[in-house]
Amino acid sequence: MSDTLTLNPARSASATGPKSAAHRRAVRQRRLNWIAVHSLGIAAALFFLLPFVFLFLTSLMSDNQTLSANVWPQHWVWSNYVNVFKVPGFTDWWKNSIEYSVIGTVLTVVSSVPAAYALAKFRFPGRRAAMMAVISMMMLPPQVIIVPMYLLWTNQLHLTGTIWPLVIPMAFGDAFSIFLLRQFLLTIPKEYLDAAKVDGCGEWTTLRRVVLPMIKPAVSAVALFQFFYCWNDFFGPQIYLAQNPNAWTVSYGLQTFHSAHHTDWNLTMAATLLVMAPVIIVFFFAQKAFIEGVTLTGVKG
Amino acid sequence: MSSTTAETGLSPTPPRARAGKTPVAPALRRKHRRELRTALAFLSPWLIGFAIFFAYPLISTVYFSFMHYDGYNPPNFVGGKNWTYVLTQNPYFWTAMRNTLWLVVVMVTLRVIFGLGIGMLITKIKTGAGFFRTAFYLPYLAPPVAATIGFAFLLNPGTGPVNHLLGQLGLPQPGWFNDPNWSKPSLVLLALWGIGDLMVIFMAALLDVPTEQYEAASLDGAGPFQRFRYVTLPNIMPIIMFAVVTGVIQTLQYYTQAMVAGQVASGTLSGSGQNYFPGYPGGSTWTVPQLVYNLGFQSNDDIGSACVVSLVLFVLAMAFTSLLMRRRAGLMGDD
Numbered sequence: 001m002s003d004t005l006t007l008n009p010a011r012s013a014s015a016t017g018p019k020s021a022a023h024r025r026a027v028r029q030r031r032l033n034w035i036a037v038h039s040l041g042i043a044a045a046l047f048f049l050l051p052f053v054f055l056f057l058t059s060l061m062s063d064n065q066t067l068s069a070n071v072w073p074q075h076w077v078w079s080n081y082v083n084v085f086k087v088p089g090f091t092d093w094w095k096n097s098i099e100y101s102v103i104g105t106v107l108t109v110v111s112s113v114p115a116a117y118a119l120a121k122f123r124f125p126g127r128r129a130a131m132m133a134v135i136s137m138m139m140l141p142p143q144v145i146i147v148p149m150y151l152l153w154t155n156q157l158h159l160t161g162t163i164w165p166l167v168i169p170m171a172f173g174d175a176f177s178i179f180l181l182r183q184f185l186l187t188i189p190k191e192y193l194d195a196a197k198v199d200g201c202g203e204w205t206t207l208r209r210v211v212l213p214m215i216k217p218a219v220s221a222v223a224l225f226q227f228f229y230c231w232n233d234f235f236g237p238q239i240y241l242a243q244n245p246n247a248w249t250v251s252y253g254l255q256t257f258h259s260a261h262h263t264d265w266n267l268t269m270a271a272t273l274l275v276m277a278p279v280i281i282v283f284f285f286a287q288k289a290f291i292e293g294v295t296l297t298g299v300k301g
Numbered sequence: 302m303s304s305t306t307a308e309t310g311l312s313p314t315p316p317r318a319r320a321g322k323t324p325v326a327p328a329l330r331r332k333h334r335r336e337l338r339t340a341l342a343f344l345s346p347w348l349i350g351f352a353i354f355f356a357y358p359l360i361s362t363v364y365f366s367f368m369h370y371d372g373y374n375p376p377n378f379v380g381g382k383n384w385t386y387v388l389t390q391n392p393y394f395w396t397a398m399r400n401t402l403w404l405v406v407v408m409v410t411l412r413v414i415f416g417l418g419i420g421m422l423i424t425k426i427k428t429g430a431g432f433f434r435t436a437f438y439l440p441y442l443a444p445p446v447a448a449t450i451g452f453a454f455l456l457n458p459g460t461g462p463v464n465h466l467l468g469q470l471g472l473p474q475p476g477w478f479n480d481p482n483w484s485k486p487s488l489v490l491l492a493l494w495g496i497g498d499l500m501v502i503f504m505a506a507l508l509d510v511p512t513e514q515y516e517a518a519s520l521d522g523a524g525p526f527q528r529f530r531y532v533t534l535p536n537i538m539p540i541i542m543f544a545v546v547t548g549v550i551q552t553l554q555y556y557t558q559a560m561v562a563g564q565v566a567s568g569t570l571s572g573s574g575q576n577y578f579p580g581y582p583g584g585s586t587w588t589v590p591q592l593v594y595n596l597g598f599q600s601n602d603d604i605g606s607a608c609v610v611s612l613v614l615f616v617l618a619m620a621f622t623s624l625l626m627r628r629r630a631g632l633m634g635d636d
Contacts, residue, residue: 037425044419045436048494052439054462055451067460111346118343122336130344132626137355139622141554143590144615145358147365147597147607151372152358172350203339232444234557239598251446255561265454272447279442287435294498295505 052273059269066265080270089245090271093253096241100163100249101230107170108177108226109219115173116181117207121193131182137175142235150239161244166236170226177222183296184218185211221293224286228279250275359615366608376605383605387613391606393580393595397587398613400485400580404555404588408489409548413541416499423500424507441497445557452491453478453565478566481583488558488586499544506540507533546625553618556590589614 058066059080061073085091119131153165188211196206212219237252248256257271283290341348366383370376387394419437426433440448455461456477464474477487514532523531534541560579567581579595580587589610597607 033425034427037422038428040422041426041429041433044422045433048436048440051451051455051494054455058454071462071465111350114343115347118340122340122343124333124337124340127340133351133355134347135626136619136622137351139550139618139625140355141550141590141614141618143554143556143593144611144618145355145362146593147604147611148358148361149354150598151361151604155372169350169354171346172354173347178347203343228442232446234446234561238594251444254446254450255564268450269454272450275447276443279444280439283439283442291438291501294501 055269055273059266059273061266063264063266066269077266080266081274084267084270084274087257087267087271089248089253090250090257092246093248093250096163096247097231097249097251100166100233101227103163103167104170104230105223105226107167108174109223111171111173112177112181112222113212113215113219114207116178116185117211119178120182120185121190134175134178134182138179146235146239153240160240161247163241163247165240166230166233174226177226180222180225180293180296181215181218184215188214217289217292218296220286220289221296224282224290225293227282231279362608362611362615365604366612368605370604371602372604373602379605383603383609387606387609391592391596393584393587393592394610396580396584397589397592397610400585400587401553401555401589403485404488405549405552407485408492408552408555409545411489412492412496412499412548413544415493416496416544417503417537417541419496419500420503420507423504437500438497441495443495446561448491448495449558449561450565452487452494453562456487457566478562479582481585484562484566484582484585488555488562491558491562499548502540502544503537506537510536543625546621549621550618550625553614553621554590555588556594559586559588560591560594562586 054071057071057073060076060078062075062077065074119127119134149165150160154160157165159165192210192214193206196210201209231249232251233249234251234255237249241247241249241252245253254271254275257268365376367378367380368376369379369382423430423434423437443451455463458464458474458476458479461477463477467474475483477483510533514536515528518528518532563579563581563586567578579591579599593607593610593614596603596610
């Protein structure tokens with residue numbers, strides 16, 4: 001920090017004498033800081049990573065070792081990861097989860113981009129009210145409206161036990177996605193859009209040809225968020241899919257999995273890690289877009 | 302098109318000069334009307350969604366809160382009976398309210414402090430920054446059900462590795478998810494493990510603080526604590542506010558982890574079917590959203606009372622949302 005003193009020419013000129021001592025002190029201080037910061041970092045990393053390590057080690061133990069005191073597997077039972085798929089329904093749950101996540105993500109992106117564009121770039125009366133409605137929807141706990149929604153899907157439309165009650169609403173725009181896309185669209189200078197219009201593009205063409213390529217990072221962030229949301233969703237499947245075990249998703253099935261195999265912690269842990277895996281793999285491939293997206297939710301504006 | 306031009310062009314009335322607003326020229330007004338039409342076209346899917354999946358069920362919830370309805374027989378009007386039942390007789394409502402408010406206060410406070418701490422730490426780390434950032438972030442990605450089952454295993458009082466370790470170190474071994482006094486703190490621990498979202502938000506905010514301000518403060522002889530108090534905090538205050546309010550709203554919805562932790566820890570589901578009693582242990586993990594589920598779907602199909610609890614939740618969430626919109630104009634963008 002004392003380096004900054006040299007920014008002041010008068011000081012640095014007059015302080016050439018004691019500078020070397022001060023410099024040495026500064027170097028030592030910096031080194032101590034480095035050690036302190038990185039020790040804290042390692043402690044924190046252990047807190048965040050050790051649970052994964054324990055779960056992984058347990059998932060490789062034999063049936064009767066999981067409840068014993070040692071944390072290291074006596075035999076590495078890799079076959080747990082094969083046997084877990086022999087549990088009735090487990091394979092179907094994967095299929096259903098992938099279906100829910102892919103359809104849900106596509107519908108959300110397609111329906112949210114135009115709405116976000118209109119809210120960010122058009123001036124029209126009621127624009128502010130519309131934005132407040134989006135934020136209210138975003139903040140609404142799903143449990144507030146779940147009873148009438150369930151009655152609608154089960155009594156009127158007879159679609160409970162299928163994924164449709166979960167994905168059809170996503171075809172009508174998702175409030176959080178609209179909000180996030182709009183925040184990003186606000187940062188795009190109006191001149192680009194005006195230029196497109198001068199070239200004779202209509203609003204749709206402007207959106208497709210000019211805007212969409214520019215908001216790719218936000219679109220991929222929204223797609224990732226939505227994919228994770230669908231994959232992790234527990235409440236939705238519990239309400240709409242519970243009646244039909246063939247339609248369960250992994251996130252919902254996992255909890256019953258444990259209850260049916262409560263002593264087999266090894267299989268439960270293998271299943272748990274497998275359910276985490278797709279999300280983590282997707283994250284590693286799209287880390288940058290994802291971090292940018294999270295930042296966007298909080299910092300812009 | 303031509304008729305509107307004629308009409309507005311010939312109109313001798315002076316432009317309506319509203320206080321402080323520049324008069325709108327006819328051409329501009331026409332442009333506005335066209336923009337409104339396009340905006341409606343772009344917004345129409347969302348507007349339909351808003352009506353079907355927000356406005357309709359919300360009104361419907363208010364309607365059912367005054368009805369006796371079991372989902373099968375036609376609903377009949379009972380006045381405020383559901384309201385008095387929930388607020389004065391239901392044995393779990395105030396327990397759930399207390400638990401949810403406890404979680405809102407403790408979980409949000411600790412998450413913001415911890416998130417800020419981890420965010421500051423990650424901005425200071427120079428060596429292996431990429432590794433640390435990923436490590437700190439990873440747990441946030443774990444699906445809630447999976448993370449909760451994992452923690453229920455790790456924190457199992459009898460057989461879990463955490464208590465084995467604590468025992469070997471001669472430290473007390475809490476009952477974690479099986480002890481009414483420890484179950485909520487255990488949920489807080491789980492929430493702190495998944496701090497990744499706040500870490501990233503705070504990290505970005507901290508990197509946005511102008512370095513000149515730190516330099517100026519240092520020149521004035523400010524120590525690290527004073528720099529934090531007088532430079533860092535004021536600069537990131539909007540983000541802290543944002544984290545607090547969104548945290549409160551998220552915690553009002555707190556559901557999955559509380560329910561799964563109770564189920565796994567109680568172990569009553571296993572073999573014997575649906576014996577699990579919500580809020581295990583001792584009602585300590587009842588939350589308001591769980592009560593909605595329990596009243597409406599689980600125990601006696603008392604849809605009227607479930608809707609009353611829903612509306613209590615709605616009022617709480619909207620109170621905090623309006624706070625968010627008022628306190629932070631940034632959320633609304635460029636207006």
